Amino acid sequence: MSIESDSYIIIKGAREHNLKNIDLKIPRNKLVVITGLSGSGKSSLAFDTIYAEGQRKYVESLSAYARQFLEQMKKPEVEHIEGLSPAISIEQRSASYNPRSTVATSTEMYDYLRLLFARVGIPHCPQCGKEIARQSIQEIADKILAFPAGERIMVLAPVVRGRKGEHRQLLDTIKKDGYVRVRVNGEIKLLDEEINLDKNKKHTVEVVVD
Secondary structure (H helix, E strand, O other), X not given: OOOHHHOEEEEEEEOOOOOOOEEEEEEOOOOOOOOOOOOOOHHHHHHHHHHXXXXXXXXXXXXXXXXXXXXXXXXXXOOEEEOOOOOOOOOOOOOOOOOOOOHHHHOXXXXXXXXXXXXXXXXXXXXXXXXXXXXXXXXXXXXXXXXXXXXXXXXXXXXXXXXXXXXXXXXXXXXXXXXXXXXXXXXXXXXXXXXXXXXXXXXXXXXXXX
């Protein structure tokens, strides 16, 4: 890749559909608008040449296993393109309104972002900001033993997280299993007491194991 291609997408000899062997440079990291008469080659340049080549090169960089799940695009009629990044194409169409639609679903980026988050993302605690990492039983035991002598700790087992309902049957089952206390929405409650939950609100219930 040339130094110039760091600042521009350089296209040489584009001949896809209505394009007549054109050469041009498009600045990178800028908002660029392609205009012209109907049939002048706008879509041929934007979708069938630039997007097609960007997507094709991106798919080629993936493993053979990943490629089988993605659409393989044919190489466009172009001599060569420099400075091209992986591309996303948003089709112009009239879509039915869906209240659950987001920018990610409308642009078909949702699945890619979800995969990126799952494979590369590092979760952090929303309260303290520390990185969340898996710990072995021994690591957990070592941390508990590192507390000062006489320090009181509480072992909790989450059974409901952010779910609506009164959860009466669940609370009765926990009591029958021999447990005495639960933490409901951050508040410790005795199972011998009557616990009334608003069925229309979300609740978090954790069993106090010890």
